[in-house]
Amino acid sequence: GIQVEQSPPDLILQEGANSTLRCNFSDSVNNLQWFHQNPWGQLINLFYIPSGTKQNGRLSATTVATERYSLLYISSSQTTDSGVYFCAVLRDNYGQNFVFGPGTRLSVLP
Amino acid sequence: EAGVAQSPRYKIIEKRQSVAFWCNPISGHATLYWYQQILGQGPKLLIQFQNNGVVDDSQLPKDRFSAERLKGVDSTLKIQPAKLEDSAVYLCASSLRGNGYTFGSGTRLTVV
Numbered sequence: 001g002i003q004v005e006q007s008p009p010d011l012i013l014q015e016g017a018n019s020t021l022r023c024n025f026s027d028s029v030n031n032l033q034w035f036h037q038n039p040w041g042q043l044i045n046l047f048y049i050p051s052g053t054k055q056n057g058r059l060s061a062t063t064v065a066t067e068r069y070s071l072l073y074i075s076s077s078q079t080t081d082s083g084v085y086f087c088a089v090l091r092d093n094y095g096q097n098f099v100f101g102p103g104t105r106l107s108v109l110p
Numbered sequence: 111e112a113g114v115a116q117s118p119r120y121k122i123i124e125k126r127q128s129v130a131f132w133c134n135p136i137s138g139h140a141t142l143y144w145y146q147q148i149l150g151q152g153p154k155l156l157i158q159f160q161n162n163g164v165v166d167d168s169q170l171p172k173d174r175f176s177a178e179r180l181k182g183v184d185s186t187l188k189i190q191p192a193k194l195e196d197s198a199v200y201l202c203a204s205s206l207r208g209n210g211y212t213f214g215s216g217t218r219l220t221v222v
Contacts (some may be wrong), residue, residue: 004152033211041199043153043213086152097166098143098211100152 002027002091004101012107013077021072021104023087031090032063033098034072038083046072046085077108112136114214116202122220128190131217135183135204139212141165144177144187145201147216153201159185192221 003026013019023032034046047054047061049070054061058077063070074081084105088098115134123129135142140161145153156175157167161182170177174193179185189196199216 035213041216041218043201043203045211048211088152097155097158100154102152 002029002089002099004087004089004099006085006087006101006104008104009102010105010107012109015077015079015108015110017077017108018073018075019077019106021074021085021087021106023070023072023089023101025068025070025087025089027091028065028068029089029091031098032070033088033090034061034070035086035088036081036083037086037103043086074106077106079108079110082106082108114202114204114212116200116214116217118217119215120218120220122222123192125194125221126191128188129192129219130186130188131200131202131219133185133187133202133214135185135202136212139204139206140182141205142179142185143203143205144185145203145213147199147201149198156187156200189219192219194221197221 005024007022031050033048036044049061049063051063051065058075060073084103086103087101117132142159144156146156147153156170157177158165159179162179177187197220199218201216202214205211
């Protein structure tokens with residue numbers, strides 16, 4: 001099956017710093033989503049981004065499907081950004097069966 | 111719109127006991143998923159329903175896990191008998207069509 005890798009596994013930032021999270025996947029995908037799991041365990045959709053670039057406030061994401069990677073940028077980080085960021089990919093739209101990466105655990109210090 | 115509802119929020123049981131989790135998806139979402147998330151790992155799909163039919167249950171341990179979605183809306187996931195390694199968060203999600211993928215808050219199961 002498709003493999004999803006994320007880096008770095010852990011990241012500690014000072015409030016106000018910027019960061020880049022990376023997701024690599026082993027095969028072509030029809031769908032890619034970034035999720036944030038907050039410290040209470042809730043998974044929140046950030047971006048649906050099978051290709052191209054999207055921005056939402058301080059967050060933006062870029063997927064280069066031909067090179068099988070996606071990047072999540074967090075600018076001017078805040079303590080509320082802490083949690084685990086997951087990349088999830090979907091091989092085919094019929095099954096809609098997401099495969100999750102192992103996540104990047106982000107801690108933003110005040 | 112209301113989100114994906116799950117209950118209970120927490121459950122502690124002894125090994126070899128049985129347990130059931132309930133999920134109510136977002137209204138109109140035909141696709142429903144159950145994921146298992148072991149501490150420190152990403153969620154892993156257990157079963158996917160399209161309306162009341164099973165699309166994918168290849169990673170469901172069928173000797174002890176079962177799930178149903180009888181009327182194409184609510185779903186229940188059952189474990190019988192539970193093992194220590196079943197301790198995890200069980201997440202339900204629903205979607206319209208690949209995007210609009212929304213997770214519930216999950217049920218944290220501890221098997222002692």
